[in-house]
Amino acid sequence: MAQQWPGRSTRDRAVHTYLKARVLPQGQAAAPAAPCTLLLGPRGSGKTTLLEALAGSSALLPMAHLDLARFAQSDKQPVDVLHEVAFTLQARRADPPQLTFHGCELTRKALTVPVDHMGREDARRAMAEALAIPLGKRLATAIEVGQIAGPLVGLPPLATAVLQLIPLAERTRAWGRMQTALGTRTSLTSTVSALDKLVAVSSDYHVTERGAQGRAEREIFDTFLTDLVRAYEGKEWAARCLLLLDNVDNPLGRRFLALLDAARTPHPGDPLVVIAATGSYPGAAPQPGPAALGLWPPGEPFAPEPLESGHVLGRLRNLTRAEVQEQAAEVVGAVPAPTGPPALGAVGVSWLGWIVHELTHGHPAATSHVLAELLDGSPTTPWDERLRRVLEPGPHSGQLLDRLLPLGLSHELRRILKQASACPDLAESLVSDGMPEGAAGPPAGLFEFCSDPLRTLHIDTGEERRDGGPGVPHPVLRRLLLGGLADPAAEHTRRRAAACARGDRLAEAYHALALGELPFAAAHLDDTFGSGDVRDWCAALCRLRRAPLPAPREADEHRPWLRYESLVRHLDDDSVGPRLRTITRLLAASWISPEPPEDPATDLVRDPYGDPLADPYAELYPEINARFNTLAAAHTGDVVWVATLLQKALQYSKEPWT
Numbered sequence: 001m002a003q004q005w006p007g008r009s010t011r012d013r014a015v016h017t018y019l020k021a022r023v024l025p026q027g028q029a030a031a032p033a034a035p036c037t038l039l040l041g042p043r044g045s046g047k048t049t050l051l052e053a054l055a056g057s058s059a060l061l062p063m064a065h066l067d068l069a070r071f072a073q074s075d076k077q078p079v080d081v082l083h084e085v086a087f088t089l090q091a092r093r094a095d096p097p098q099l100t101f102h103g104c105e106l107t108r109k110a111l112t113v114p115v116d117h118m119g120r121e122d123a124r125r126a127m128a129e130a131l132a133i134p135l136g137k138r139l140a141t142a143i144e145v146g147q148i149a150g151p152l153v154g155l156p157p158l159a160t161a162v163l164q165l166i167p168l169a170e171r172t173r174a175w176g177r178m179q180t181a182l183g184t185r186t187s188l189t190s191t192v193s194a195l196d197k198l199v200a201v202s203s204d205y206h207v208t209e210r211g212a213q214g215r216a217e218r219e220i221f222d223t224f225l226t227d228l229v230r231a232y233e234g235k236e237w238a239a240r241c242l243l244l245l246d247n248v249d250n251p252l253g254r255r256f257l258a259l260l261d262a263a264r265t266p267h268p269g270d271p272l273v274v275i276a277a278t279g280s281y282p283g284a285a286p287q288p289g290p291a292a293l294g295l296w297p298p299g300e301p302f303a304p305e306p307l308e309s310g311h312v313l314g315r316l317r318n319l320t321r322a323e324v325q326e327q328a329a330e331v332v333g334a335v336p337a338p339t340g341p342p343a344l345g346a347v348g349v350s351w352l353g354w355i356v357h358e359l360t361h362g363h364p365a366a367t368s369h370v371l372a373e374l375l376d377g378s379p380t381t382p383w384d385e386r387l388r389r390v391l392e393p394g395p396h397s398g399q400l401l402d403r404l405l406p407l408g409l410s411h412e413l414r415r416i417l418k419q420a421s422a423c424p425d426l427a428e429s430l431v432s433d434g435m436p437e438g439a440a441g442p443p444a445g446l447f448e449f450c451s452d453p454l455r456t457l458h459i460d461t462g463e464e465r466r467d468g469g470p471g472v473p474h475p476v477l478r479r480l481l482l483g484g485l486a487d488p489a490a491e492h493t494r495r496r497a498a499a500c501a502r503g504d505r506l507a508e509a510y511h512a513l514a515l516g517e518l519p520f521a522a523a524h525l526d527d528t529f530g531s532g533d534v535r536d537w538c539a540a541l542c543r544l545r546r547a548p549l550p551a552p553r554e555a556d557e558h559r560p561w562l563r564y565e566s567l568v569r570h571l572d573d574d575s576v577g578p579r580l581r582t583i584t585r586l587l588a589a590s591w592i593s594p595e596p597p598e599d600p601a602t603d604l605v606r607d608p609y610g611d612p613l614a615d616p617y618a619e620l621y622p623e624i625n626a627r628f629n630t631l632a633a634a635h636t637g638d639v640v641w642v643a644t645l646l647q648k649a650l651q652y653s654k655e656p657w658t
Contacts (some may be wrong), residue, residue: 005368006046011316014302015039017561018314019054022273023061025114029487035261036274037304038248038282040294041316042454044365044404047277049318051244054275062241064088068256069247079205079220079257083108084226085243099231101239106131110198114205120483123199140204191472196215197303212585221263233272245276246647254283260577272415272579278549280454282307318362318459325353335379340407347657351617351644354657355387358594358612359476362394364475369400384616391476393483401480406455413445421481422491422514424546426450428469429495449627459608466598466607475609482548489515491549513591514547518567521547522584530636538602546591560592560615567592585628589620596621596651602644620656625652 006012018037041047047065055065069079086101086108113130115123143621205216206214212306232238248257255278264270269638294305294313304314329349360366370390378387391397405414416430423429427450449455450471459467473481485491496511513521521544557563567588569583581657594612598604628649 005327005371006049006364007057009326010321012046012050012325014054015050015314015316016054016057018302018304019058019242019273019275023058023242025237025239034255035264036276036311038307038313038456039275039277040281041277041279041453042457043279043406044363045318046315047279047316047363049364051246051275051277055244058242058244060087060237062359063242063244064242065246067246067251068253072247072250076252078252078259079111079215079217081252082221082224082259087226091240099228101224101227103227104220106198107201107220107223110202110643111205111359112207112570113199115199115203120196120199123203124195127195127199127202127631141182156421172463179515203258210628217259218262221259222266225260225263225272229267229270230271235458238271240273243272243274245274247279249280253278257311257356282311282313295325295460297462315460317355319364319367321353321357323351324357324360324362324367327367327371328353328356331374336376351657352383353455355594355612358656359387359391359479359607360379361475363404363457366400367402367441369396369403372526375447382658384613385558387616388613391479391483397480397483398591399432401477401484404457404474404477404480406449410445413449416446418481418484420492421478421485422488422495422548424478424609425468426456426472426473427469454456454557465606467553467608472606472608478609479611488548507545508623510547513544513587514550516550518566518588518591519570521581522587524584525587526580529579529631529643534638534641535602538599538644538648541587541590542603542604543607544587546595546605546607548609549591549611558591558614559638560619564592564620565587565615579631582627582630582635586624586631587621587625593618593620593624593652594656598654599603599651600649602648621652621655625649626653 005625006487025312039047040048051065055063064083066081066088068081071084076443083104086104089099090101109130109181113123113127115126118126146545199220201216204212205220228241232241245253246591247253253276257274259273264272293307296302296315296317298320302314304312332349332352338626351402356367356370360370361550370387373390373396374386377389391400405417417426420426420429430446430450453460453470456470456472457477458470458472459474461467482488492511492514496508496515499507499511501507509524525537525541525544552558554565557566568585570576572582576584593604593615595610630646632645632649634644637643
C-alpha cells in the first residue's frame with residue numbers, strides 16, 4: 001500500500017499541476033518552460049517517488065526519466081546521458097511530433113571512430129566506413145551526411161531540406177553554392193563538409209588537450225537541441241517534451257545541466273521541460289537560514305523561485321496533517337475493525353492521522369515507514385502498542401535511520417550524532433563542555449552536518465522560534481538517534497554536569513528530568529514561579545516537558561495513569577508544599593502527554609521534539625487542565641499570571657486530534 005501513496009498527496013498533486021502547465025501544447029495558454037526546475041529536498045523527502053509518479057502520469061508524452069546517480073556510478077559522461085535521453089525520446093513513439101534525432105545519432109556513431117592520430121583522408125575514410133557509406137562517393141557522402149547533420153556545418157533547416165529534393169548531380173553543385181554563400185561557421189575546426197565536422201568532433205572528444213572535449217560536448221548538445229527544435233517546427237499544437245532527472249547533485253549531473261543550459265541559450269522557447277531532483281543546494285543558492293530560498297508553505301501552490309543560474313528552485317515540503325490523515329484512512333480501512341482505536345469510534349481516522357503526524361511531522365519516508373509497519377502488525381494488537389513497536393530500537397528503525405542519514409557517514413560521526421541527540425540542538429550540544437572527556441575535537445564533517453538543514457532534515461516553517469536553528473534535527477531523526485544510544489543515562493548525566501558548571505539552570509533541569517529526576521526539575525520551576533514574566537515561566541515548562549522520556553521500566557508503565565502515579569509517588573510525603581506539589585503534578589502529566597495546540601506566546605522554544613506515545617489517547621489532559629487552574633486560583637494573585645495560566649489550561653480542554 002505504501003507504494004501507492006506517492007503522487008497522490010496534495011503536495012505531489014501541486015507539483016503535477018505545475019508540470020502540467022508547462023507541458024501543455026504551446027498553442028494553448030501554456031506557462032513558459034524554464035530552463036530547469038530543481039526539486040530540492042533532503043533524504044527521504046520523496047523526490048525519487050515523486051518523479052516516478054510524474055513519469056507515470058506523463059506516459060503519453062515524449063518523455064525521458066533518468067537517474068543520474070546510476071550513470072555516475074558507471075563512470076558515464078554527459079554525452080552518454082544525452083544519447084540515452086535522445087534514444088528514449090525517439091523510442092517512445094509518443095503522439096506527434098514523432099521525434100527523430102538524426103544529427104545526435106550521427107555524432108554518437110562518430111564518437112566510436114578512433115581518428116585521433118589519423119591524417120585527414122584516412123580519418124574521412126574511417127568515418128565513412130563507420131557510417132556504412134560506400135567509399136567511392138566521398139562527395140556524395142558529405143552531401144548525404146550534410147542532409148542529416150546540416151546544423152554541424154551551420155546550414156539552416158530549409159537549406160538541408162532543399163538538398164533532399166534535387167538530383168545528386170544538382171545537389172553537388174548546390175552544395176558548393178550553399179557553402180560559398182553561407183561561408184563556414186567558426187567552431188571546432190574550419191572544415192567545409194559535415195563529414196570533416198564529424199571527424200573533428202570525434203577527434204576533439206577523445207584528445208586530452210585542454211578544453212577540446214568541452215568544445216566537442218557543446219557541439220553534440222547543440223546538435224541535440226537543434227534536432228529537437230526542428231521536430232517541433234510548425235507543431236505549436238503539440239505537447240512539450242519532458243525530461244525528468246533524478247539525483248543531479250553530483251559532478252555528472254551538474255556538468256550535464258550546464259551543457260544543456262548552454263545549448264538551450266540560442267533556442268529561446270524550445271520545447272524541452274526539465275524537472276531535476278537534488279538533495280543539496282545548487283551552487284547559485286547560498287546556504288540558507290530558516291527563511292530559506294524556495295520555501296513552500298502548506299496551502300500554497302508549488303511556485304519555485306528563480307536562481308542566478310536561470311533555473312528555478314522549489315523545496316519539497318513535509319506532508320501536512322491532512323495529507324497524513326488521507327493515508328491513515330487507507331490503513332484504518334485495511335485493518336479489521338476489532339483492533340481500531342479504543343473508545344474513539346468514528347474519529348479513529350482523525351486520531352491515527354494526528355498521532356502519526358505527531359511522530360513524523362509529515363516526513364514522507366518516515367510517514368510511509370510508520371503506516372506500512374502498522375499494516376504488518378497482528379490483528380489482535382492494539383493501535384497504541386503497534387505504534388510503540390514501529391519506532392522502538394531494532395532492525396526496522398535502524399533501516400529507517402540509515403535512510404535518513406547522509407550516504408557515506410563515518411562511524412565516528414554517527415556515534416557523535418547519537419550522543420548529541422541528548423540535546424535539542426546538535427550544534428549547541430557539541431561545544432567543548434559537551435564533548436566526551438579526552439576528545440581531541442569534533443570529527444571531520446561535523447560542522448558541515450550541523451549547519452546544513454538538508455542533512456539534519458530541519459523543519460523549516462519560516463518561524464525560527466518554533467523550528468530552531470539548522471542544527472535542530474527533525475524530531476523523527478532525533479528520536480531514531482536517541483534510540484541508538486547505548487547508555488542514555490550516562491549521556492544525560494554528563495551533559496547535566498556540564499550545564500551545572502556553566503550555570504545553566506534550565507538545561508540542568510532538562511537533563512535531570514530526562515534522567516527521571518522529576519523533583520529536581522519541578523523545584524526549578526517552583527523557584528521561578530511568580531517572579532518575572534509569566535510567559536518565560538510557561539516557556540520553561542514547555543522546554544522541560546519536551547525532554548526525552550526514559551524507557552519504561554515495567555510493562556504497566558505504558559499505561560499513562562500508572563506511569564504518572566509512579567512519577568509523583570514521592571508527593572505522598574506531606575513535607576512537600578502545596579504549590580510545589582501542584583507544579584510537580586503539572587510537569588509530570590504534561591511531560592507524559594502529547595503536545596497541545598501551540599501557543600505562540602509561550603510554546604515556541606526552538607525545539608519541535610515531542611513524544612505522543614506515552615499517552616496516545618491524551619488521558620492525562622484533564623489532570624493538566626486541573627493543575628493549571630489550581631495554580632491560577634490558589635498560587636498567584638497577579639492578574640497577568642492568572643490570565644495566562646487559565647489560557648494554558650484551555651490548551652488542554654479538548655482532544656488534540658479533534
